[in-house]
Amino acid sequence: EIVMTQSPATLSVSPGERATLSCRASQSVSSNLAWYQQKPGQAPRLLIYGASTRATGIPARFSGSGSGTEFTLTISSLQSEDFAVYYCQQYNNWPSLTFGGGTKVEIK
Amino acid sequence: EVQLVESGGGLVKPGGSLRLSCAASGFTFSSYSMNWVRQAPGKGLEWVSSISSSSSYIYYADSVKGRFTISRDNAKNSLYLQMNSLRAEDTAVYYCARDLNEYSSSWVFDYWGQGTLVTVSS
Numbered sequence: 001e002i003v004m005t006q007s008p009a010t011l012s013v014s015p016g017e018r019a020t021l022s023c024r025a026s027q028s029v030s031s032n033l034a035w036y037q038q039k040p041g042q043a044p045r046l047l048i049y050g051a052s053t054r055a056t057g058i059p060a061r062f063s064g065s066g067s068g069t070e071f072t073l074t075i076s077s078l079q080s081e082d083f084a085v086y087y088c089q090q091y092n093n094w095p096s097l098t099f100g101g102g103t104k105v106e107i108k
Numbered sequence: 109e110v111q112l113v114e115s116g117g118g119l120v121k122p123g124g125s126l127r128l129s130c131a132a133s134g135f136t137f138s139s140y141s142m143n144w145v146r147q148a149p150g151k152g153l154e155w156v157s158s159i160s161s162s163s164s165y166i167y168y169a170d171s172v173k174g175r176f177t178i179s180r181d182n183a184k185n186s187l188y189l190q191m192n193s194l195r196a197e198d199t200a201v202y203y204c205a206r207d208l209n210e211y212s213s214s215w216v217f218d219y220w221g222q223g224t225l226v227t228v229s230s
Contacts, residue, residue, distance in 0.1 A: 034216045036153075043203055043220035044145075044153065055208075055218060087153055091215035095167035097155040 002026050002093050006086075006100035012108040019075040021103045023088035028068045032092035035064055035073045038102075039084045047086075048073065075105075083107055110134040110219045112204050117224030124194050124228070130187040130204030130221055138162075138182035141207040143217060144189050146200035146226075156202070157189065160213060172198075194228045201225050 003026040013019045023033065031051040036044040046055040048064035051071060061076040075082055088100040116128040130142070144156040157178040158167045166178055177190040187204050202224055205217035 032215075036217075043222055044217075045220070046208070046216065046218045049208065049214070049216040089153070089216075094213070094215045095158055096169075097215055099153040099155070101152050 001096055002029060002090050002098050004088055004090055004098050004100035006088060006103045008103060009101070010104045010106060012106050013078050014108045015080060016077050017108075019078055019082075019105055021073040021075075021086055021105070023066075023071040023073070023100050025069045025071075025090055029090040029092035031067045032090060033064075033066070033071050034089045034091065035062075036087045036089065037082075037084045038087065044087065078105070110206065112206065112219055112221035114202065114204055114221045114224040117202065117226045119227045119229065120194055121230050122195060122228055125190070125192045126194065126226060128189040128191065128202055128204075128224055128226070130189075132185045132187065132204075132206070135206070136210070137180075137185040139210045141165075141209075141213040142180060142187045143205045143207065144178060144187075145203045145205050145217065145220075146198075147203070147223070148197075148200045151200075154200075158207075158213070158215075159187070161211065165213075191226070194226075196228050199226060199228045 005024045007022045033051045035048040038044040052064045085102045111133045113131045143158045159178045175193045179188045204221045206219040208214040208216040208218040
């Protein structure tokens with residue numbers, strides 16, 4: 001099983017600042033990496049797939065980068081609606097899909 | 109508008125069974141692979157099972173293999189998860205989720221339902 005490790009567990013950021021979230025895979029997943037956003041009481045929402053392709057309707061302030069084992073989700077200027085938990089998911093090793101433990105982005 | 113609505117969750121005793129349903133609308137259900145993903149209270153996401161558009165390919169996480177059965181009825185635009193021999197560790201919100209790609213599996217989930225809570229407790 002490919003283990004996905006996200007850091008930090010919690011990120012405190014002020015509105016308007018940049019947020020950088022990390023996701024590390026225990027072995028290479030190529031670019032087969034997705035990011036999801038989840039707000040309390042809601043279902044996850046797809047943000048990024050293919051490590052860097054924004055999903056339909058996702059604002060340009062969200063960007064993804066990386067390949068192999070190291071990945072980054074950057075939110076260029078945090079808006080109030082961006083405070084949430086973010087999960088990475090590898091799908092290189094399908095059908096054994098695995099998610100990271102999540103990073104909570106909270107208001108500083 | 110794509111909609112996925114889960115139902116069938118509830119409280120069940122260890123060893124018991126439950127059948128979850130997911131009603132789909134707003135897209136050509138028969139063209140998409142579908143999935144179940146769960147989330148234990150206060151925890152992260154765990155993929156549970158996937159089924160291809162024509163039910164030809166079915167996959168399960170090791171944690172549920174032999175106990176859960178995924179199925180679909182394309183005529184009814186519905187996805188199901190039959191859960192048997194339930195354990196306390198199966199307690200979670202269960203989401204149905206659509207695959208991003210039409211006709212082939214991408215293993216990325218672009219639409220999710222709101223989830224249904226399954227609680228396994230005596």
